[in-house]
Amino acid sequence: MSDNDDGGDKEKRSSFDNLLPHKPDESLLESFRYINSMPGKDVRGKLIDCFQLWLNIPSENGDVLKDIKDVVGDLHNSSLLLDDIEDNSKLRRGIPVAHSIFGIPTVINCANYVFFLALEKCHAWNNPDAMKVRKAMFSRGTL
Secondary structure, eight states: OOTTOOTTOGGGSOTTTTTOSSOOOGGGGHHHHHHHTSOOOOHHHHHHHHHHHHTTOOGGGHHHHHHHHHHHHHHHHHHHHHHHHHTTOSEETTEEOHHHHHOHHHHHHHHHHHHHHHHHHHHHTTOHHHHHHHHHHHHHTOO
């Protein structure tokens, strides 16, 4: 398959596609798609909605807020992949953890890859403040 051929799998592509300068490695994202398929409470997304309301951010900025929610959610789910390995968890959201299905090395590689995809997406916003926040969070080892 060529780099330009999506093989009819557009629905499987990640939320990063519209901002990335390259096509993400879909095979490396299997465990990420797996954890994304498990619905969570979306606390972070709801908090972003609250900030939109409290800070009077116009609703016409909805695309920007959606992108921010996507990055925050993706970083959170990536950190959960690693957290489950560190804690030797068996279940996440009532379903077997990703590393029990895909293996520890694959899940670690996937989570790290998604961290860098998120950083690349932040960079694509061409907003120096977004990059400062990401850089500070990475340097502290926090998400």
